[in-house]
Amino acid sequence: xxxxxxxxxxxxxxxxxxxxxxxxxxxxxxxxxxxxxxxxxxxxxxxxxxxxxxxxxxxxxxxxxxxxxxxxxxxxxxxxxxx
Numbered sequence: 001x002x003x004x005x006x007x008x009x010x011x012x013x014x015x016x017x018x019x020x021x022x023x024x025x026x027x028x029x030x031x032x033x034x035x036x037x038x039x040x041x042x043x044x045x046x047x048x049x050x051x052x053x054x055x056x057x058x059x060x061x062x063x064x065x066x067x068x069x070x071x072x073x074x075x076x077x078x079x080x081x082x083x
Contacts, residue, residue, distance in 0.1 A: 042075060045075060049071050052068045053065050053072075
């Protein structure tokens with residue numbers, strides 16, 4: 001593994017197992033961070049679409065209201081079963 005080789009060259013004085021544990025923990029933190037960022041992004045995107053829906057409704061633009069609702073449904077993964 002390149003990281004282990006690099007650590008040895010740099011004289012970090014860490015065992016292979018310590019480095020592997022560090023890498024594993026770092027990967028877990030990155031995954032958690034990515035999940036959080038995705039959740040925040042999704043929340044903000046839905047809020048923007050809701051504002052667009054509200055504004056379009058106030059301006060009597062039903063086509064934009066419908067497009068906003070459809071975009072919201074797509075973002076949350078809702079699928080119309082045709083019923």
